[in-house]
Amino acid sequence: MPTIAPLDLAGHCIDARFIRDVPFFALADGTIHRLDNGHKVTEAHDGLLCAVPSFDGRSLLTGGEDGRICATDLNGQAKELSLIPRKWMTALAAAPNGAIAFASGRSAWVRSADGTVREILHERSVEGVAFAPKGFRLAVARYNGVTLHWPATSGAPTELEWKGAHVSVIFSPDNRFLVTSMQENALHGWRLEDNRHMRMTGYPNKVKSWSWSAKGKWLATSGAPAAIIWPFSGKDGPMGKAPLELGTRGDNLVTAVACHPVEDIVAIGYSDGMILVGRFGDQKEVLLRRGGKSAMSSMNWDTSGHRLVFGTEAGDCGVIDITA
Incomplete structure (x- = not known):
């Protein structure tokens, strides 16, 4: 049976993940909690809005209501990487070359590994940012589509248009597809070789969590009473194909998903x-945690896939060891 080490915190957990196999929990109040030979706390922001791991996995990058972008590592120090006064930093991404991108309002900024910062203005507000797998291209989700930039050059951006509000964006691991979640209850995508559209609809709620499978052949998503898992292995991606549905429950929505780093299985967190x-192949399901105080807001596996860290909207967090 899996064992759970609970951690009860006060507040909405924005992000729960492992940094060098140490559990980190980033809360909306601006604190970052970690379980490293005891419970330790870092006061990183005056209000925290977004968090992603650094590409090398050595620190947690965070953006806040205080205009700061910080990196918090195992020593617990929140190192300030950037400060744009009076801006709420609402989106964040990390690249293999050490660059990071962050956004507020109609601006996206790219901070290179050497510390130089370039601002990129847009006509509409920037809702999400993501780097392509090699880190040379930046996608910016906006109203009515996505803008693709080459931040290291002054070349003209590529515009991918689709009507509606696109709120977050992700590249497939093989760089063949680009997918956005929308303010509507849908995903939209493009096959990048020819910018062909892909529509992924039918969700009863907004998609707020997604995760690529270990080999990038599947994209698991929240937003329905089951985890909706789209196939991306073929030339056309999910076009013309039905998704898998795992963990169907009639009375609760899936609010968080996290694909295993090795196996084709996915952790599915619900609104309760x-x-x-759940396993993709035979659709077998195993219970890891019974319901708690509130909706699951974030889950991530460690590098071995033996432990799952989770956080909820009410702060009842913890670590599940599936090998116990």
């Missing part, structure tokens, strides 16, 4: 705090 794990 329950967590299941």
Whole structure:
């Protein structure tokens, strides 16, 4: 049976993940909690809005209501990487070359590894940012589509248009597809070789969590009473194909998903705090956690896939060891 080490915190957990196999929990109040030979706390922001791991996995990058972008590592120090006064930093991404991108309002900024910062203005507000797998291209989700930039050059951007509000964006691991989540209850995508559209609809709620499978052949998503898992292995991606549905529950929505780093299985978190794990091949499901105080807001595996860290909207967080 899996074992759970609970951690009860006060507040909305924006991001829960492992940094060098140490559990980190980033809360909306601006604190970052870590379980490293005891419970330790870092006061990183005056209000925290977004968090992603650095590409090398050595620190947690965070953006806040205080205009700061910080990196917090195992020593607990929140190193300030950038400060744009009076800006709420609402989106964040990290690249393999050490660059990071962050956004507020109609601006996106790219901070190179050497510390130089370039601002890129847009006509509409920037809702999401993502680097392509090699880090040379930056996607910016906006109203009515996505803008693709080459931040290291002054070349003209590429515009991918689709009506509606696009709120977050992600590249497939093989760089063949680009997918956005929308303010509507849908995903939209483009096949990048020819910019062909891909529509992924039918969700009863907004998609707020997604995760690529270990080999990038599947994209698991929240937003329905089951984890909706789209196939991306063929030339056309999910076009013309039905998704898998795992962990169907009639009375609760899936609010968080996290694909295993090695196997084709996915952790599925629900609006009542329950967590299941489901296998793609035979659709077998195993209960990892019964319901809690509130909706699951973030989950991530460690590098070995033996432990799952989770956080909820009410702060009942913890670590599940599936090998116990």
